[in-house]
Amino acid sequence: MEVIEAVGELRSRIKEFKRQGKTIGFVPTMGFLHEGHISLMKKAREETDIVIVSIFVNPTQFGPNEDFESYPKDMVRDQRLTESVGVDFLFTPTVTEMYPDGYSTFVEVAGDLTRQLCGRTRPGHFRGVTTIVAKLFHMTTPDYAYFGKKDAQQVVVIEKMVRDLNMDIVIVPCSIVREEDGLAMSSRNSYLTEADRKKAQVLSQSLFETKAKIASGERDITTIKQFIVSRIKQIEGALIDYVEIVHSKTLENMNQIKGNILIALAVKFGKTRLIDNIDMVV
């Protein structure tokens, strides 16, 4: 595996492989890699000739009071992990390379898609995401790009950007990877105190219980939402940001449990905001 910091070098290496007709798989990350990331890399390794992983903690997708400064890092471990999965290039650009002085171009998916769910609490977040992903796509020119479904809204927003801007890239959404107790893997789990780590089980538990309820016939959206909300509220210190049931492809509000549904939630434990979701076809 080669670790590359400069865009120009990455580009010239990729062009070489493109000329040889090789397919490129790309996994953009913010580092502090976990099993979720690894599952993306493995899938890319299986499906494409050349696998590129980027690690870049992107300042433009963090709000002013969010955790950009404290976002966890462990480059040594990340390098070992990517190497062990058989990644070809680990791309680790600097902030100055990505956003030089005077930087001023943004890619934005407008409308409800980015205004609701996480977009409501994190204004500007998705603009930061689509901008950096567009940049990384232009740098890495992937045939396939892999994203985790834990960030369900991010997947839908990026698919929309790719479609609207006619990028010739296949977005591959990958299943959520969970800890043994159900907690969705996230670099931010490292922020949790031991007590909150235990309490955070309520996210996946309430989602799994909801899934069972729907499987056994429950179809009323209000009942289901209320169930999840009351289930989370039982946990001391759990502060609900949102609990929503939407169409999993369009993120539009549903008025019945039918078709492609996404049940998504965001909950804060202290300063740590966690998200989780399940999608179902009913």
Add this chain to the structure above:
Amino acid sequence: MEVIEAVGELRSRIKEFKRQGKTIGFVPTMGFLHEGHISLMKKAREETDIVIVSIFVNPTQFGPNEDFESYPKDMVRDQRLTESVGVDFLFTPTVTEMYPDGYSTFVEVAGDLTRQLCGRTRPGHFRGVTTIVAKLFHMTTPDYAYFGKKDAQQVVVIEKMVRDLNMDIVIVPCSIVREEDGLAMSSRNSYLTEADRKKAQVLSQSLFETKAKIASGERDITTIKQFIVSRIKQIEGALIDYVEIVHSKTLENMNQIKGNILIALAVKFGKTRLIDNIDMVV
């Protein structure tokens, strides 16, 4: 020459040439081609293996009270002209193909670069331009893209987008082509009445006279601006939108005539808004 309307078909034809290692030259236009466009195509023809010209009157770059509906068209003549220059592909997508229902993604160069000059009178114009150009770039994957310097601000904005978003494309700005009497070629010249067509000479004339003044030592910005303004005001019915002297690379305001300068102006004759400019290194 092949005329192609569908993105998918264009893409598959281009990929074939890319695989053969051919270079792609791209000339985006809104049609109703004139000598200015032809000079871009000829340059592309000289410098690249495969030349693609697009004709698309892009609704998102027109303001609500602008001339989108009445923008001149002559596809038969355009086809003949592109064919005669040796263009390989004429791409003529439909509005529905470019902006399908629910379209919502925009590329924007923020800040002064798009707020001043034409951006002041045409809010949203450059967002429309960068969005459509990004889309066309993703569709045509050019190595070189050719733009006329008559739209000087457009060239600077697109160069900024390409640089900021790390698009691997060389922007080639090409000299303004003028009518015999100096009027810069523009599809919009066709709107002019015979009387206004004559009056419109004042744009290029005032710029050439200014160039001569600077060549013979004039360096005072206020004096020069006032000269141009009073020169245009002598013409009955000429309504000045702006007369500006800025840095030709950054479009920043200058406080002296020195270095890379751009003298740009926009003037209305009736409903027809014309622009022109000269750049100089002083």
